[in-house]
Amino acid sequence: MKSCSKPRVGYISVLYLAAVSSLLAQVCSAVKREDFKTCEQSAFCNRHRVFAETMLKNTQALDKGSTIPKTASPYSVLENSVSLDGHTLVASVQHSEEKVPLRFELSFMESGVVRVRAQEEEPLVPRFDDTQKLVLRDEGTALPYASPGSIELVTETIDQVTTHTVSYLKGNSTFSVRMAESPWSLDYLVDNKPSIRLNTKGFFRFEYLRQKPASDEADTASGEWEEKFKTWTDTKPNGPESFGMDISFSGFEHVYGIPEHSSPLSLKDTRGGDKNAYDQPYRLYNLDVFEYELDNPMALYGSIPFMVAHNADSTVGVFWMNAAETWIDVTREKSNALGSLFSRSSTKQIPAVNTHWVSESGVLDVFLLPGPNTADVYRQYAELVEPTPLPRSFSLGYHQCRWNYIDQEDVLSVSSKLEEHKIPYDVIWLDIEHTDGKRYFTWDSAKFPDPVAMQNELAQAGHKLVNVVDPHIKRDSAYRIWKEASDNGYFVKTREGSEDFQGWCWPGDSNWVDYFNPDACKWISEQFHIDHYNQSTDNLFVWNDMNEPSVFNGPEITMDKDARHHGGWEHRDVHNIFGMLYHKATADGLRTRESPSKRPFVLSRAYFAGSQRYGAIWTGDNTAEWSHLQASIPMVLSNNVAGLHFIGADVGGFFGNPDQKLLTRWYQLGIWYPFFRAHAHIDTKRREPWLLGEPYLSYIRDAIRERYRLLPFWYTLFREASITGMPVVRPMWIEFPSETKLFAEQDAFMVGSAIMVVPATDSNTNQAIDVVFPSQENWYDIKTHASYIGPTKRQFSVDLSSTLVFARGGSVVVTRERHRSSSDLMKRDPFTVYVYVGRNGTASGRLYVDDGDTYDYEQGAFIERELSFSGAKLTSRASTLTKDTSAYRDYLKKMAKVRVERLVVVGLRNPLTKATVVENGVTREIELSYKGAANDAECVVRDPAVHIGEDWGITLS
Structure with a gap:
């Protein structure tokens, strides 16, 4: 909403006005980077980055002349600690010097998703672990785990390296997790090919909870027990409690996701030799960043720790479920392909994207999504967090x-x-x-x-x-909202837990409701x-x-990390x-x-x-x-x-x-x-x-x-x-997964699977724009219906009146053509059906209609039609999700008069003269208009008068 405007004197104190005006004056010209931390200024991020650099050097030294791929990681599986408990592999992992055992749990879900969890076996104090209750579907109780009978564990030792492989057979695919004992690492294999790899770089580090040393022994310089940023001090009562791990995507060159950043679609490297690489990791920490910079990995308003990797053969994902501040490094490399875990006989170079995830607190809880295709990944992710529900129309x-x-x-x-x-x-x-x-x-x-x-x-x-x-509540005893919240103890507390946390926002002095209560x-x-x-x-x-x-007056313009929420949890955790x-x-x-x-x-x-x-x-x-x-x-x-x-x-x-x-x-x-x-x-x-x-x-x-x-x-x-769970608007690679030239494309995108948009975003309003038409398919200008056959590249001249939008051949798109002042007034309007004929002479699509307001659709009160065109015939049939419920029948009656008022078929080359309509066993013929040209052929059936809730067919001849 708002950032750089002076508050009005009548609403707040003069002192507050002066302070906030000063703050806003600092930020209004552009974002002030010094108001927000870099990795070097975030103590836990810096510690993990330095640790990763050390591990790389040690691994490279260790690896010289070795025939066994090995890292310098100090973490190993404790002897005889591995067991299979139903769908979960349990193991104790310990640092070679710290001797604090960590409990690892690797659980298979029915879809092939693997969940990896870790924390101390006996933490000194509980770690925040309610993220799963707040994020996962049905408060985390309904995750579909695999049947124990479908999972088997095989342990083997080769060249003194012991591995434990848990395999899960689903359909024609075999999903396996292979855990090496010393040093500890994980490979997720799909059909025996490693796709997602954990700790193969040796970056795993888990800062166990410990007693604070005597004040003269505590290392405050490292930021473990106290951290200063500008004028603020974070007291860190639990001391260091962060963890980090490298996750590598073997065989991939492109990764996407982890919003929100103003960065390219295909995520850039954050370190290494690439001259275009960022010098900072991607940061996930919700912040109010005024006039944010572009092409930058700085944190913005939202955080979704979900990353997708894609290549021409498969798509996989990683969901790092943690609500604390998180940093992610991204680097790319090519390395020798491994014929097996223990052999380097292959000289084939394969790409990999290596990522390093670091979170400040909580428990390690990460989901590995195996795909293997894009639709599988989104179905798997939706099983975890639920898909986007139907909005109000x-x-x-x-x-x-x-x-x-x-x-x-x-x-x-x-x-x-x-x-x-x-x-x-x-x-x-x-x-x-x-x-x-x-x-x-x-x-x-x-x-x-x-x-x-x-x-x-x-x-x-x-x-x-x-x-x-907004969430800030003005401190005013005459203000009912504030008084009720104050009287009932509903506000977030200070670090001591006894007083309400207080800060500045638009009303002046404010408190914040504690949504964990x-x-x-x-x-x-x-x-x-x-x-x-x-x-x-x-x-x-x-x-x-x-x-x-x-x-406004908080560190990084947000709440103090050591503020307290219901249950005693620190704000850093949540x-x-x-x-x-x-x-x-x-x-x-x-x-x-x-x-x-x-x-x-x-x-x-x-x-x-x-x-x-x-x-x-x-x-x-x-x-x-x-x-x-x-x-x-x-x-x-x-x-x-x-x-x-x-x-x-x-x-x-x-x-x-x-x-x-x-x-x-x-x-x-x-x-x-x-x-x-x-x-x-x-x-x-x-x-x-x-x-x-x-x-x-x-x-x-x-x-x-x-x-x-x-x-x-x-x-x-x-x-x-x-x-x-499929995206509504989609990068080109989602619809054309094998076309490598589209993997970093962000100047064009798909809306669903049917429409390609190529926006004009240049200040030169009379410009030439190159359009790549992918795949062996017809593409039609959505306005003129001029057709183009892919794969090809064409250049278009556009002025300010022009837009480049194309319908994909093989698609059926349904519209409403009557102009109204709002969508509410369109709810009983008739429909127009556009058929964009594919190269094979067919097309398909869908129409879904409900009341747009209530939850009656959950009882079946909707109309959902499968529209299929083949052999010059368009048919409408109810979808398989349509059920003959009383709610369905009632809704059908309400929509009984809503019809299709026009059918437009684009791309038929043979001249046509009539349409034969069959609905409810009644046949009738209608004249149609046909216009044919080399790049522009369409026929229009005016008012076929078929009803959207009925089965019908329209044959062109």
Whole structure:
């Protein structure tokens, strides 16, 4: 949302104003790197990086002339400690000098996923281990582990090296984990080929919990027992408790994911000889970074420790489930292929991506996802954290936002102007200025004298309202929210645990609700209920901002790591899931405010793995520059790769004033973000589309209308994501996994499997753009239907009125063509079906429809059709997920009159004259229009009048 603006004197103290104004003055010109730690300034990261360098040198010295691959790792499996307990291999691993045994557990899941957990067998104090309860599906109780009978353990010793191999047979594939005893390492093999390798570089290091030495013996310089950063001191009451491990992807050259960073889609090296490598690891630590830099591994607002590796033969993944600060190094190498674990007879050079993961606290808990293909990886990941659920259908429309729409009259005027200029929209947003002095759940009565009337007026045309509700609570004894939370002890505590943690944010002096306290979560959720949230209606939805959490006077502009949460846990243990838990509490509040429940819509800035269950995300405070327009593509794609699908970037850029060309191009790209919102800083010029004048207004209106035309397609994609876990928008390699030239492609992307978008992101608005059409397939311009046959490369000249969007041959795409002011008003509109014929003369697709609001679809209240075209015949059949329930029958009746009003078949070369329609045993013939040319052939059946809930066929002849 917001960062660089002076707070208003009437709301806060003069002292606070001076301090915050000073802070903002420091950061408003650009991000100040010195406000955020480097690895060298983060003591545990530095210790592990230095340790890794030592291990590399020692391993290289040890390895000279050796015939046995070996590392210098000091960790080995204790003799006779290995056993197979059902689906879990258990072993004790110990450092050669420290002599503190670690319990390792390697568990197989039904899908072939292997879970590796480790911590001290007898920790001095408990380590935080509730991340699994908060992140994994069904609170971690329903993970589908493999049947013990399908797993076998084989132990063998060759050349004095003992290994234990656990094998799991699933279908035609054999998944195996091979653990070497000394030094300890793991290889995950799929069909006897190593794909994911642990500690083969010897970087594994586990800082066991220990008693603090006498003050004159404690090494404070190393940051183990106390760490200073600028003016802050982290007391570290548990001392050093971090751990790190190298994870290598054998046979791979590209890795993706681990958002959020403003870095390329294919992750860059972070050390080594590559001149383009970063000099810092990727950091996962949710932070409010003003005007973030591009092409940088610095931490941003969210953290998902999920990485995917891909090559032409397979896709694998790693999910490092830890909510503490985490750093990840990435390096690439080529090495001799190993004929077996014990032989170097092969001279073949194979690539590998080596990664080094380091977390500050908690337990080691990592999942290895074997694939072997992309769909398998996303199904496996969805089994762990749940897929993205179906959103409210209105949330896929256009969102109009600004910090801030001034008052009630302004809101209604903006809505009226959008309708006047025939620009559809679904949601208008209010930022912090709508409140009474930054007291959330309140209204400024002078600016918004009748919020209910405003919401109801918006609702008449199907529009919704979103209010921001941030996690910081203004300290004010007359403020009901603060007083109730204070009286009940619901706030995060200081390091001593006796006082409420206090910091500065937009209201001035503030406290933060402790979302690890279940009573506090329940209470805050209830505040979103209509009877608690004054002057709210069921037409009001919520925006969670600043929930990293952002603390203006805190270290790195966030909460002190030694602050205390419910259960005595330090903030360091839970930092990266703090924002997600607020997101969850808000969504729970909206879900339970009505009976029967309706799906919530909540936007959050901070996030973690699992946040996809609670709502949408955006990429934070970007800037109105062409470079930020370009950077939004890999940022959105990287989040989709990491399983967070409902994401977008602020259209137009949050900071600064885009010119008409940049803003137009941003809308033309923004309609292809899963979450589509325009937003702007309070100090920017107003930039609503009609203010730009012509021709820009028309270009932007056309783009927004295209989004609305394709809403049935988008909603069907989210249905697919909710079942399969597949990304909604996809890097090219996901759809074309064997085309190596596309593995680092980020200038073009796929929306589902059917549409390729090649955005124009250059300031030269009359430019030539190269388009690579992959695979042996037809591609059709989505507007002109001109066709191109892949694989080929073509150059297109584009001006500001042009966009490059292509439908993939073999696809069926369903649209709604009638212009309405909101998606709500489209729910009974007829459909148009586009068939883009593939090279083999066939095409297929799907249409999914439900009420867009309730959970009735869980009882079967939906229509889902499989659309198949072959032999010049289009057929519609119910999907296998359709069940004949009473809810289904009731919904079918409600939609009985909704029909297909047009069928467009693109790519048929033979002239056609009629269409024969068969529905419910009744046959009728309809004339069609056919237009054929070398690169432009289509036939149109006008009003076949078939109903979307029925089985039917349309044959062209």
